[in-house]
Each structure stands twice: as C-alpha cells, then as structure tokens.
Amino acid sequence: MVTGAASGIGRALAVRFAGLGMRVVVADVDEAGLAETVTMIEGAGAEALAVPTDVAEAAAVQQLADRTLDRFGAVHVVCNNAGVFASGTCWEAPLEDYAWLLDVNVWGVVHGIRTFVPLLLAQADGGHVVNTASMAAVTSTPYAGVYTMTKHAVLALSESLYHELTFAGGRVGVSVLCPEAVATGIADAERNRPARRRPVDAARSPEAALTDQAIRDAIAAGVDPALMAERVERAIRERRFYVLAEDEWRRACETRLEDIRLGRNPTFSVPGAARAEET
Numbered sequence: 001m002v003t004g005a006a007s008g009i010g011r012a013l014a015v016r017f018a019g020l021g022m023r024v025v026v027a028d029v030d031e032a033g034l035a036e037t038v039t040m041i042e043g044a045g046a047e048a049l050a051v052p053t054d055v056a057e058a059a060a061v062q063q064l065a066d067r068t069l070d071r072f073g074a075v076h077v078v079c080n081n082a083g084v085f086a087s088g089t090c091w092e093a094p095l096e097d098y099a100w101l102l103d104v105n106v107w108g109v110v111h112g113i114r115t116f117v118p119l120l121l122a123q124a125d126g127g128h129v130v131n132t133a134s135m136a137a138v139t140s141t142p143y144a145g146v147y148t149m150t151k152h153a154v155l156a157l158s159e160s161l162y163h164e165l166t167f168a169g170g171r172v173g174v175s176v177l178c179p180e181a182v183a184t185g186i187a188d189a190e191r192n193r194p195a196r197r198r199p200v201d202a203a204r205s206p207e208a209a210l211t212d213q214a215i216r217d218a219i220a221a222g223v224d225p226a227l228m229a230e231r232v233e234r235a236i237r238e239r240r241f242y243v244l245a246e247d248e249w250r251r252a253c254e255t256r257l258e259d260i261r262l263g264r265n266p267t268f269s270v271p272g273a274a275r276a277e278e279t
Helices: 007-017 031-043 058-072 094-121 147-165 186-192 208-222 225-238 250-262 273-278
Strands: 024-028 050-053 077-080 126-134 171-178
Touching: 007 024, 007 058, 007 077, 007 126, 007 225, 024 031, 024 058, 031 050, 050 058, 058 094, 077 094, 094 126, 094 147, 126 147, 126 225, 147 171, 171 225, 186 208
Parallel strands: 024 050, 077 126, 126 171
Antiparallel strands: none
16 A cells, blocks of 8 residues: 555555555545556556545545455555655744645654554554655755654654564564655645645745755656665565665765764755755
8 A cells, every 4th residue: 555656656666566466555635646556557467446545634544444455355565655845944934834744744654554553463464564754854954844844753753663563573564765856746746735734825935946946956857766666675575674865865864963973063964055056
C-alpha cells in the first residue's frame, strides 16, 4: 500500500512493487493521477486497487485499510509517502501553511501508523513500514522551516516506532526514506491544497519566491524517482532503517551532526548554496 501514489516517488514505489509481482494498493487525492498509476501497474502484469484518500483524515485512512483487506486479505508493505511543500520565513508563513503541511506530512504518517501497524502485528508473517521523510529531516534550511519541521517529526516518530516494534518482537520492520532533490511534482503541490487550508492573503514574500524557484530548479535537475524505489526495496530486504542520500545533502547532515556534537551554532550548509551565490 502506497500513499501519494499518483505521481513521483509514490508512483515509482508502486511500479517497483508491481514489477516484483506484488499486488498494489495506491492512494492519493489526485484521482486522475491514480488512474495513470494503475495503468502502469497493470502494464507490469500486476493487480492494482486505487483508493482516493486524503491522508489527513483518520477515517479516510481507515477506509483505505478496510478496502485493502477486503480486496487482498492482507497487507505486507505499507508506504506512508504522501507529502506537500510550502516555503517562507517561519514568522511570515501563514497558519494555513503550518496546518496543511502538518495535516499531510505528519498526520498522514500518524494515521498510517495507527491504522496499518496493528494489522501488520496481527499477521504471523509481519511486514514492513516505510515512512517518507526527506534529507530535510537530517538538516535545517532557511525559508523552508515549516516543511523541515514536519520532516524532522516524521524521522523522530519513525525512530521511536523502530524501537517499539523491535521490542514487540521484530516481525515488523521500519525504514525511513530521506530523499534528496528528486524529479517529482512536489513544487506544484498547491494544486492539491484543500480550500480550508488556503490562506486568505496569498501574497508571497521575496524569500518564499526565491525558495520556490530554487526548489523548482533542483527538482528539474533531480534524480529519477525510480532510484528512490530501488533504495526502498533494498532497505526492506536488508531490514535497514535509514535510507539516505549519498551526495552533498549527506555531507550537510554530517555538518549538522557535528554542530550538535560540539554544541556550536548551526552552520549554514545547504547543497548548491555556494554555487547559487557565485551566479
């Protein structure tokens, strides 16, 4: 079962699992995108079920689980992958941005864990949970504080979940995917923002506009989502928790960890920042 499966990493995960002969349940608020993903899964010779789902709603995620069990009788890999992005300074970001990103990025994972983990624990053969965070979860960048905060929350929750499931007997594994810049549609996440989370004042600060453009540029040159799916498959097989990038983001993470170890003030270490300043 994969949320956020109408495009990007979620679609790549679904197609990857289909290629392995798994039956796949895909969920998203984008019904047209879900239909395209189902076509790709069926093209790989696998069986698919599309369930339009707003992961921000506990009842919707419960319905997703119910339909999964009704159709297939069990679930073995659960990918809490849906995510959205908004930029701006922490003090200027509207409350609607905080609410929307918390709804999807954090509550979506919470609902996935609370709904599906009991099912995995009840199965004799267990299963595996994959929560999508970001390399933003192991770094901190300006003008994306709301997004960064939510991804730090996903990582911390996933680490606690890992320990708890280990103490519960270890039949259910956990991995947390921390992607770098990936060629996805997250820069256009606004298209799926619900009306109740739209700010009354839609004006964007200069910092937000610059960050939005930087994100678009990074995504345009980003890695193929299929690489994320490959990493996830490998992590599940190896029962490995951290699924991290191996590029400048990894070095930025190491810089942050060194800041914490030494108790020094945060170092500004954002991949590509030096090149951007030069140009």
